[in-house]
Amino acid sequence: MNLKEILSISGKPGLYKLISQSRNGVIVESILDGKRFPVIASQNVSTLGDIAIYTYAEEVPLAEVFKTIMEKENSGEALSHKASGNELTDYFLTILPEFDRERVYTSDIKKVLNWYNLLQKNNLLNLEEEAEEVEAAAPEDAESKKDTKEAE
Numbered sequence: 001m002n003l004k005e006i007l008s009i010s011g012k013p014g015l016y017k018l019i020s021q022s023r024n025g026v027i028v029e030s031i032l033d034g035k036r037f038p039v040i041a042s043q044n045v046s047t048l049g050d051i052a053i054y055t056y057a058e059e060v061p062l063a064e065v066f067k068t069i070m071e072k073e074n075s076g077e078a079l080s081h082k083a084s085g086n087e088l089t090d091y092f093l094t095i096l097p098e099f100d101r102e103r104v105y106t107s108d109i110k111k112v113l114n115w116y117n118l119l120q121k122n123n124l125l126n127l128e129e130e131a132e133e134v135e136a137a138a139p140e141d142a143e144s145k146k147d148t149k150e151a152e
Helices: 062-072 083-095 106-121 129-150
Strands: 006-009 015-023 025-030 036-040 046-047 052-054 060-061
Touching: 006 025, 006 106, 052 062, 060 062, 062 083, 062 106, 083 106
Parallel strands: none
Antiparallel strands: 006 015, 006 046, 015 025, 025 036, 052 060
């Protein structure tokens, strides 16, 4: 499943699949229990495909972080998000050693690990599709930049 179709809703636990759009927002389905409900446009909704983790050099997309966890754990579960803060930080250092410790909090690490484990448990992590989509979009971006420079 595409991470652009997986949503995090502020103030609500878990993750949600995007089902459809309505006039006032979107219809989502909980990954935890399968219940569907509307989310109004005024609620803070983020797609996992748009989330990135701060490092000292750049922002790393969540899909890349998930892929690294998947490789480290041989497609198994990651460390529980209920582990101690020091354990979470040490584990995350093995996943993304250059993460910005001042801007990435323990609560962020907990979310990432919880989301990964939830998606893994429900067989929703297909990061090969994500990589193909990113690679397919890259040549188009290069062409559009080339066209823009030529127009100038």
